[in-house]
Amino acid sequence: MLSVNNVSVQFGKRILFDDVNLKFVKGNCYGVIxxxxxxxxxxxxxxxxxxxxxRGNLEITPG
Ligand SMILES: Nc1ncnc2c1ncn2[C@@H]1O[C@H](COP(=O)(O)OP(=O)(O)O)[C@@H](O)[C@H]1O
Ligand SMILES: [Mg+2]
Structure with missing residues (x-):
């Protein structure tokens, strides 16, 4: 499992995304639009x- 915790990305003053939280679960298929x-x-x-x-962090389950 890949867990995305409170992730934000900002270039200079421009906030691209803020406070993203989600979990990618093994066996599922994901798309980004x-x-x-x-x-x-x-x-x-x-x-x-x-x-x-x-800001924020990722957690990746071993394996
Ligand atoms: N290293 C960087 N420094 C500054 N701006 C960036 C950088 N990388 C991407 N950007 C800007 O962030 C925005 C999103 O880019 P990107 O993630 O490539 O968008 P997408 O893949 O959804 O088209 C764009 O405006 C891009 O110019
Ligand atoms: Mg792109």
């Missing part, structure tokens, strides 16, 4: 560890 520039790729980069969120 949103307008161009909404922050989809940035969110995935946070999930993969490519970039750090401004």
């Amino acid at each position: 949103g307008a161009n520039g909404a922050g989809k790729s940035t969110f995935l980069k946070v999930l993969s560890g490519e970039i750090e969120s401004t």
